[in-house]
Amino acid sequence: MLTGLDIEGTTLLHRTSARLKLIVLFAVAAGLFAVSNVWLLVAFAIIAAGLYASTGIGLREAFRRVRFVLFTVLLVALANYLFHSLSDALAVLFRLGTLVLLAAAVTATTTVSAFMDEIAVLLRPLERLGLLRAADVSLAVGLVLRFAPEILARYGDIREAHRARGLRARPLGVLVPLVILTLKDADTIAMAIDARGFRRQ
Amino acid sequence: MSTRDIVLVALFAAIIVVLGMLPPITFGFIPVPITAQSLGVMLAGCILGAKRGAAACLLVVLLVAIGLPVLSGGRGGLAVFAGPTAGYLVGWIAGAFVTGLIAERLVRDSQTEFMQFASFFLAAVVGGIGVVYLLGIAWLSFMSGKAFVETAIASLVFIPGDLIKAVVAMLAARAVQAGYPLLPIRT
Numbered sequence: 001m002l003t004g005l006d007i008e009g010t011t012l013l014h015r016t017s018a019r020l021k022l023i024v025l026f027a028v029a030a031g032l033f034a035v036s037n038v039w040l041l042v043a044f045a046i047i048a049a050g051l052y053a054s055t056g057i058g059l060r061e062a063f064r065r066v067r068f069v070l071f072t073v074l075l076v077a078l079a080n081y082l083f084h085s086l087s088d089a090l091a092v093l094f095r096l097g098t099l100v101l102l103a104a105a106v107t108a109t110t111t112v113s114a115f116m117d118e119i120a121v122l123l124r125p126l127e128r129l130g131l132l133r134a135a136d137v138s139l140a141v142g143l144v145l146r147f148a149p150e151i152l153a154r155y156g157d158i159r160e161a162h163r164a165r166g167l168r169a170r171p172l173g174v175l176v177p178l179v180i181l182t183l184k185d186a187d188t189i190a191m192a193i194d195a196r197g198f199r200r201q
Numbered sequence: 202m203s204t205r206d207i208v209l210v211a212l213f214a215a216i217i218v219v220l221g222m223l224p225p226i227t228f229g230f231i232p233v234p235i236t237a238q239s240l241g242v243m244l245a246g247c248i249l250g251a252k253r254g255a256a257a258c259l260l261v262v263l264l265v266a267i268g269l270p271v272l273s274g275g276r277g278g279l280a281v282f283a284g285p286t287a288g289y290l291v292g293w294i295a296g297a298f299v300t301g302l303i304a305e306r307l308v309r310d311s312q313t314e315f316m317q318f319a320s321f322f323l324a325a326v327v328g329g330i331g332v333v334y335l336l337g338i339a340w341l342s343f344m345s346g347k348a349f350v351e352t353a354i355a356s357l358v359f360i361p362g363d364l365i366k367a368v369v370a371m372l373a374a375r376a377v378q379a380g381y382p383l384l385p386i387r388t
Contacts, residue, residue, distance in 0.1 A: 002218070002269055002270070002271065003269075004267075004268045004269055005268040005269070005270055005277055005278045006268055025279070029283070065276075065278065065280065066280050068274065068276055069276075069280050069281060069283065069284035069286075072284050072285050072286050073284060073285060075352075075355075076285045076341075076344065076345040076346070076348070076352055079345065079348040079351045079352045079355065080345065080346050080347060080348040082348075082351075083347075083348045083351050084346075084347045084348055088346050088347050088348070091346065092344075092345065092346040096283065096284070096285060096344060099283040100280045100283045100284060101280075102283070103278065103279035103280040103282065103283040104278060104279070104280040106279050107268045107277075107278030107279045107280060108278075110268065111268075112267050112268055112269065115266070115267035115268060116267060119263070119267065136202070136207055137263070139207060139211075140207055140210060140211040140214070140260055141211075141260070141263070141264065141267075143207075143208060143211035143212070143215070144211050144214045144215045144218060144260065144264060145269075147211070147212060147215045148215040148218045148219055148271075151212075151215050151216060151219045152219050152222060155219060155223065171237070171369060172369060172372055172373060172376075175369070175373050176373050176376040176377060176380070178216070179216060179244065179248065179373065179377050180377055180380050180381045182212050182215075182216055183209060183212055183213070183248075183377075183381060183383060184381060185212065186205055186208045186209045186212055187205060189208045189212075190203070190204040190205040190207075190208045193204050193208070194204050199204060
């Protein structure tokens with residue numbers, strides 16, 4: 001159910017290291033705000049769309065992933081057109097559009113574990129200070145992936161129990177038992193983790 | 202954080218993820234269907250307190266960043282952060298923290314039912330709406346070029362839906378506080 005948004009492949013972007021992709025993405029994001037020439041921004045947007053398409057993602061899936069963000073970009077551009085000028089609107093549209101497509105391309109070509117490795121590197125200073133442990137972060141990520149399907153199934157069970165008793169489905173009547181039943185598991189899960197010595201304290 | 206705290210944070214993050222998978226709730230008296238995911242932010246602060254609530258939201262934001270489709274409608278990945286509304290998502294972390302701070306200081310077990318409701322509602326409105334909108338609108342203004350005033354005003358149309366969520370969060374948080382209290386109360 002919760003699988004990563006990366007797609008398999010061996011394209012240039014797939015072979016580039018996650019760190020390099022992230023550094024370039026941040027540099028481009030910062031740099032784009034210094035550019036206000038619309039034609040230059042259009043050129044960047046075409047390059048970004050080309051990179052996104054080169055990841056081997058199908059056209060339909062590519063659009064499905066970015067349509068919501070692109071829709072908000074379009075709204076913001078529309079506001080600029082209505083209250084300011086067409087050139088402002090186009091600059092915003094292609095600047096943010098470029099950024100969205102590049103970011104989507106990075107996500108499509110980087111595995112979840114590659115991202116987690118970069119997170120661990122970023123956390124190293126905090127780890128030295130004794131504030132946080134990278135192993136705990138990956139433990140938490142693993143727990144979410146493990147328990148989200150279970151919580152969804154529990155939601156279905158509670159709804160069914162209400163229906164069996166002829167109760168009307170009300171948001172609150174489902175939410176409260178769902179939260180309490182889920183959080184009550186915390187003690188057992190924590191005990192199981194400690195019993196296996198996962199955190200080695 | 203103890204192992205139990207880490208597990209509580211992860212389970213609550215999973216609840217927020219699941220809230221995004223549910224079909225949007227519709228209320229009879231408001232025409233727009235509302236997604237339950239930002240309700241989870243208010244609940245995280247009201248139920249787990251400031252530190253653990255913010256950690257749960259941080260975990261969800263991290264899951265989005267590493268390319269998991271955990272936001273409502275199966276959205277996820279770095280593209281979300283490139284959009285003009287990314288500030289609302291990042292604002293969840295501070296929002297849950299402030300919600301928790303207020304709830305921890307106002308809610309008492311000895312309070313009357315009405316006072317507890319009022320405390321949870323205030324926490325959810327200030328943290329879950331005030332702080333989230335503050336960061337969301339700041340980011341939106343930065344991203345939206347010259348029309349920042351207009352886009353900021355337009356984003357206020359979501360306030361009525363969020364007030365309903367604050368009421369739901371208030372009712373749910375008190376019920377959880379009565380059934381399985383986890384909020385670290387500070388006197």
